Amino acid sequence: MTSLSGRTAVxxxxxxxxxxxxxxxxxxxxxxxxxxxLDDAGLAPSDVDGLVxxxxxxxxxxxxxxxxxxxxxxxxxxxxxxxGAACGTVLHAAMAVATGVADTVVCYRAFNERxxxxxxxxxxxxxxxxxxxxxxxxxHAPYGLLTPAAWVAxxxxxxMHRYGATSEDFGRVAVxxxxxxxxxxxxxxxxxxxxxxxxxxxxxxxxxxxxxxxxQESDGGVALVVTSAxxxxxxxxxxxxxxxAAQGSGAGQMMMTSYxxxxxxxxxxxxxxxxxxxEMSGLGPADVRTAILYDHFTPFVLxxxxxxxxxxxxxxxxxxxEGGLEIGGRLPVNPHGGQLGEAYIHGMNGxxxxxxxxxxxxxxxxxxxxxxLVTAGTGVPTSGLVLSRDR
Amino acid sequence: MSEVVVGSALPTLVxxxxxxxxxxxxxxxxxxTPVHHDTAVARAQxxxxxxxxxLTTMGxxxxxxxxxxxxxxxxxxxxxxxGVPAYAGDTLTFSGTVAEASGGxxxxxxxxxxxxxxxxxxxxxxxxxxxx
Amino acid sequence: MTAGTPAxxxxxxxxxxxxxxxxxxxxxxxxxxxxxxxxxxxxxxxxPVNPVMIRHWAEAMGDANPRYAGPDAVAPPAxxxxxxxxxxxxxxxxxxxxxxxxLLGAFDETGYTGVVATxxxxxxxxxxxxxxxxxxxTRMTDIAGPKRTAxxxxxxxxxxxxxxxxxxxxxxxxxxxxxxxxxxRPAPREPYPLRPAVNRDTAFFWEGARLGELRVQQCxxxxxxxxxxxxxxxxxxxxxxxxxxxxxxxTVYSYVVHHHPPVPGLETPFAVAVVELPEGVRIVGDVVxxxxxxxxxxxxxxxxxxxxxxxxxxxxxxxxxxx
Numbered sequence: 001m002t003s004l005s006g007r008t009a010v011x012x013x014x015x016x017x018x019x020x021x022x023x024x025x026x027x028x029x030x031x032x033x034x035x036x037x038l039d040d041a042g043l044a045p046s047d048v049d050g051l052v053x054x055x056x057x058x059x060x061x062x063x064x065x066x067x068x069x070x071x072x073x074x075x076x077x078x079x080x081x082x083x084g085a086a087c088g089t090v091l092h093a094a095m096a097v098a099t100g101v102a103d104t105v106v107c108y109r110a111f112n113e114r115x116x117x118x119x120x121x122x123x124x125x126x127x128x129x130x131x132x133x134x135x136x137x138x139x140h141a142p143y144g145l146l147t148p149a150a151w152v153a154x155x156x157x158x159x160m161h162r163y164g165a166t167s168e169d170f171g172r173v174a175v176x177x178x179x180x181x182x183x184x185x186x187x188x189x190x191x192x193x194x195x196x197x198x199x200x201x202x203x204x205x206x207x208x209x210x211x212x213x214x215x216q217e218s219d220g221g222v223a224l225v226v227t228s229a230x231x232x233x234x235x236x237x238x239x240x241x242x243x244x245a246a247q248g249s250g251a252g253q254m255m256m257t258s259y260x261x262x263x264x265x266x267x268x269x270x271x272x273x274x275x276x277x278x279e280m281s282g283l284g285p286a287d288v289r290t291a292i293l294y295d296h297f298t299p300f301v302l303x304x305x306x307x308x309x310x311x312x313x314x315x316x317x318x319x320x321x322e323g324g325l326e327i328g329g330r331l332p333v334n335p336h337g338g339q340l341g342e343a344y345i346h347g348m349n350g351x352x353x354x355x356x357x358x359x360x361x362x363x364x365x366x367x368x369x370x371x372x373l374v375t376a377g378t379g380v381p382t383s384g385l386v387l388s389r390d391r
Numbered sequence: 392m393s394e395v396v397v398g399s400a401l402p403t404l405v406x407x408x409x410x411x412x413x414x415x416x417x418x419x420x421x422x423x424t425p426v427h428h429d430t431a432v433a434r435a436q437x438x439x440x441x442x443x444x445x446l447t448t449m450g451x452x453x454x455x456x457x458x459x460x461x462x463x464x465x466x467x468x469x470x471x472x473x474g475v476p477a478y479a480g481d482t483l484t485f486s487g488t489v490a491e492a493s494g495g496x497x498x499x500x501x502x503x504x505x506x507x508x509x510x511x512x513x514x515x516x517x518x519x520x521x522x523x
Numbered sequence: 524m525t526a527g528t529p530a531x532x533x534x535x536x537x538x539x540x541x542x543x544x545x546x547x548x549x550x551x552x553x554x555x556x557x558x559x560x561x562x563x564x565x566x567x568x569x570x571p572v573n574p575v576m577i578r579h580w581a582e583a584m585g586d587a588n589p590r591y592a593g594p595d596a597v598a599p600p601a602x603x604x605x606x607x608x609x610x611x612x613x614x615x616x617x618x619x620x621x622x623x624x625x626l627l628g629a630f631d632e633t634g635y636t637g638v639v640a641t642x643x644x645x646x647x648x649x650x651x652x653x654x655x656x657x658x659x660x661t662r663m664t665d666i667a668g669p670k671r672t673a674x675x676x677x678x679x680x681x682x683x684x685x686x687x688x689x690x691x692x693x694x695x696x697x698x699x700x701x702x703x704x705x706x707x708r709p710a711p712r713e714p715y716p717l718r719p720a721v722n723r724d725t726a727f728f729w730e731g732a733r734l735g736e737l738r739v740q741q742c743x744x745x746x747x748x749x750x751x752x753x754x755x756x757x758x759x760x761x762x763x764x765x766x767x768x769x770x771x772x773x774t775v776y777s778y779v780v781h782h783h784p785p786v787p788g789l790e791t792p793f794a795v796a797v798v799e800l801p802e803g804v805r806i807v808g809d810v811v812x813x814x815x816x817x818x819x820x821x822x823x824x825x826x827x828x829x830x831x832x833x834x835x836x837x838x839x840x841x842x843x844x845x846x
Contacts (some may be wrong), residue, residue: 122786130722138719139751142837143809144786145795146717150779154797158777161820204792207780207815259797260751260805264777406585419576419583421608445643446604447584453601454586462590466600470644 005280008094009232009239010387011104012041012225013352018188018343021115022219030059030110031067033221037106038068041225042236048225050075050105052092054085054346057109064108075102079247081255083294083377084269085109086347087385091245093226103227109348110221118217122146133255140257149214149297151256152379153206156299158264160208163314167208169321170298171199174212174340176325177295181337184363188216189341213298215339222348224355233390240355243371243388244280248272249381256379266313267303270375273384274308281386283371285309288386290357290366291331292350292374295338300378305331308373327364335364347376354387395497395519401459401487406451408505410479413441420446430479443477443510448503452513455485456499460519467496467516475507483510495519546633547669550678553629554666557622564621565658565687568606572598572655580605597650603686603694607659623663623682630678630702637674642681642699648692655688664697677703715831716787724754727766732836735828738766739804750804771826773798773840776805780815788831794818798840812841 014036016022016029030053038045048070051061061076075096079085086109093105113119123146137146145151159165178194181187194212202211232239250268252261261268278284285308293304302316310331311319319325325333336342336353343349354372356362369389376383406412410430417427422444425432433441452469477483484504491498495518503511570576580602581591590597598606620628630636651657661684668678681699685692721729731738740752744761755762778796785791794815799805810818812827824840831837 121784124716124787130720134720135722135725136751138721138725140795140807142715142717142719142831142835143795143807143839144717144781144789144793145779145807146786147781147784150781150795153779154777154795157779157820158797161777204780204782206782207792211783257807259777259807264797412583416583419580420602420605421610423611445640446608449601449604449643449645450580450584450586450599453599454584454588457586457588462588465650466647468644468646469601470642472642473640 002098003280004094004098004245005243005282006241007098007229008226008242009229009390010090010224010242010351010355011227011232011235011237011239012037012039012043013223013355014038014040015186015222015345015349015352016110016220018186018218018220018345018349019114020188020217020219022112026110026112026116026221027059027063027067029112029219029221030057030064030108030223033110033223034064034068034106034108037108037223037225040237041227043104043225045069046071047104048106049073050077050093050096050102052077052079052089052105052107054078054082054089054109055080056082056085056346057111059108059110075105079383081377081381083296083346084380084382086294086351086376086383087245087374088247088376088383089348090224090226090242090351090385091247091383093224094242094245097226097228103231105226106223107226107348108221108223109346111346112219113344113346114217114219116219120147120149120214120217136254136257145257147206148256148379149209150206152297152299153209154257154259155264155303155379156208156297159299159303162265163317165302165317167200167210168196169302169317170208170213171196171210172320173295173298173301173325174199176320176323177334177338177340180327180335180364181341184336184342186363187337187342188218189337209297209299215296215344218343218345220343220345220349222345222352224348224351229390238359239390240358241388241390242385243283244277244386245383246273246276246280247381247383248276253381258379265303267300267307267378267382269380269382270304270307270378270384273375273382277373277384277386278309281371281388283386288371288373289332289369290335290372291333292354292372293333293338294347294350294375294378294382295334295340296344296377298340301325301333304375304378308375327366332366335362335366350374351385351387354385358387358389395489395492397489397492399489401455401485401489401499401501404455404458404485406483406485408443408477408479408481408483410441413443413479416447416450417444420444420450422446438476438478440478440480442479443483445471445473448473448477448511451483451485452501452503452511452515455487455501455503456515456517459487460517463520465518465520467518469516470514472512474509474511475505477503477505477510481505481507490514550626550629550633551666553622553626554663554680557626557663558666560622560663562660562662562685563623565660566607568657568659569610570606572606572651572653572657574653576605577602577653597652600647600650600694601645603645603647603651604684604696606657607686621661623661626663626680627702634704635677635702637677637703637705638700639674639703640698640700641679642697644697646695648694651688651693657693658687660685660687672701672703674701675703675706677701712832715835717789718835725752728752729835731766731768732828732838737769737771737806737826737838739769739800739802741765741767748802748804750806767802769800769802769826773800773806773824773826775799775810775818775820775822775824775840777820778810778818780818796824796840798824806838808837809839810841811839817842
């Protein structure tokens with residue numbers, strides 16, 4: 001069996017501006033992002049024969065194809081589980097390209113998550129359908145446990161209890177992300193860093209999470225062009241190779257509420273992704289220059305550091321306290337400012353940042369970037385990537 | 392008619408309370424109160440439906456007992472304690488027991504029940520000239 | 524006059540209850556006046572006793588008594604009140620107000636708007652024959668109250684009607700009704716907005732909650748306890764399901780205090796916990812009965828069932844464990 005490793009590459013990235021009110025439809029955002037990514041790659045819509053998006057995306061592949069002038073499609077696919085889909089779209093695209101099902105696949109995600117339907121607002125109908133997910137939600141929603149912040153807070157409280165982590169430890173993640181964003185012109189919070197005191201003083205959303213533990217809500221779209229590594233070498237930009245790609249779900253998995261497993265302080269699904277990524281890439285935690293960790297809520301950044309092997313169990317608060325996530329730290333995390341600082345585009349903007357870091361074109365460019373690890377949504381079945389410079 | 396013995400039961404009478412029955416008896420007793428013929432009005436006043444009027448309840452108790460005695464009975468009086476309403480669509484079931492019988496004077500205890508409970512609890516006094 | 528509500532005329536056993544003194548005095552004064560007035564003016568029946576109305580009555584009642592038909596027909600005794608019923612114009616069609624009318628009006632004006640008939644008693648002196656012209660006289664005889672009843676506080680008002688043929692009394696009716704102040708009905712409960720989806724795999728849990736039982740699914744084959752429940756035992760794959768009723772005690776394993784955004788049906792802040800049961804499963808529920816700030820990991824709690832609306836009961840948790 002041949003490995004997927006190294007056979008495909010991200011050849012183009014594109015995005016709309018990130019805002020709180022895009023002033024246009026989600027389909028328009030998707031089309032703009034797709035066209036921008038194709039332009040970045042030096043490809044035309046007619047070169048595209050595959051499209052992948054999130055199950056949650058409101059723009060069908062065929063609608064995006066119509067708007068952008070993409071003709072025939074031989075591959076289209078959707079990846080489930082909210083933000084857990086982000087890196088999974090690249091995995092699906094890479095599999096399609098590596099197997100010859102498609103030549104050029106565009107992955108996209110676009111929404112008006114701030115000006116349209118806001119994920120942070122209670123959705124009282126969430127448990128209303130006796131689908132398996134509706135039934136799963138029904139053990140929590142009637143109790144008012146129905147916002148992402150609340151679901152994550154439940155894990156965070158147990159983590160604090162188990163390891164003695166504090167709200168300041170979560171706050172330090174937010175401070176680092178906002179510092180990175182402050183020097184990234186594309187970030188919503190460009191020029192607006194925060195202090196730990198401001199974090200601590202921000203209002204409670206769901207204890208133990210303050211407002212500044214929660215990522216922003218954004219309007220915008222991001223698209224990525226995936227093609228074979230070989231073909232990418234002939235295109236406009238230096239290829240960013242998909243060295244490893246994986247999806248993961250753990251035993252006893254639920255959507256955001258996996259409270260019934262033995263331990264509530266880890267993210268076993270991210271452990272699955274991490275093991276697969278290290279195995280496929282032949283790399284280890286010491287080999288990545290920077291990690292793009294999904295940061296919709298600060299506590300799960302700590303958990304991911306542990307699940308992916310960047311530190312031991314319960315040691316992430318120490319890593320954060322010593323400034324490990326800062327640009328000059330042991331493992332710079334989210335140099336673009338992450339979803340806390342740049343924008344919340346369901347993790348897709350993080351993949352684009354990894355590509356920029358490997359191309360050497362990032363706003364907060366790190367030196368000697370050879371490999372970047374990227375993760376997708378936490379608390380849900382998720383996915384990850386190791387992207388590398390072409391060798 | 393069966394022998395008049397204290398404690399003996401009357402055969403039951405079941406009346407289907409169709410809307411037609413409720414309305415035609417209300418009009419035959421010259422009771423034009425809307426709750427006995429106008430469903431919308433009845434419901435607006437908090438009732439489940441149109442319902443039997445009291446004059447009809449009295450008439451039905453009489454019919455129930457005289458169906459049993461035969462036409463020769465002389466009714467002396469009917470005392471009714473009123474209970475739950477008898478709504479259209481329900482069924483009114485009469486049952487009765489001979490409570491007293493002496494010298495041709497007979498007292499019958501009657502219950503008219505609907506699905507909600509007792510609609511009427513009645514004591515009927517009558518004279519049976521031929522009863523010993 | 525009609526028996527009006529499902530509660531009917533059932534008088535409660537509750538005792539006397541004072542109305543406002545002036546209202547009570549006012550009503551009693553009017554009642555005394557009505558009783559003192561004795562029998563009111565005799566109202567003539569619009570038609571003499573006649574075979575047409577008798578036949579209509581007997582047909583409608585389904586009464587086949589042969590005495591009500593034929594040349595020697597008599598009127599059904601229970602038909603007595605029919606002869607003097609007002610037409611569709613009702614009471615308003617009558618000539619003048621009586622002291623009894625004044626009393627009934629005063630009840631309405633003082634909030635005793637509810638009315639339900641409780642007793643109707645006929646006494647028959649003889650059969651009536653077609654051609655007899657009847658009149659009816661009404662006399663108020665009694666008032667009792669205020670009394671607390673199932674319908675609300677009220678007064679029982681009794682009057683008697685005597686029917687005359689010429690001057691001969693031929694029948695009487697005692698009529699009693701309750702004039703009551705309709706009890707403030709509790710507004711129908713708003714459906715609780717956060718409703719669980721329920722299907723055949725989970726219904727047992729919610730039915731148990733309604734009965735005050737915290738049910739935990741148990742595999743009928745291998746005995747595995749499991750929450751949340753599901754259709755197939757993940758251990759032995761049996762689909763035979765049973766449940767045990769948990770003791771209803773537990774320990775807070777983790778918790779959150781929700782502040783923002785507002786959640787329909789709940790007041791913020793509120794605490795939600797993952798509770799670990801001694802039976803070996805975890806369950807999520809709100810912690811109530813103490814300020815959210817007093818909730819902590821490791822805190823002993825016990826279940827309390829809260830009716831959220833007419834259909835949904837949620838198991839929730841209050842501080843305190845094994846007593």
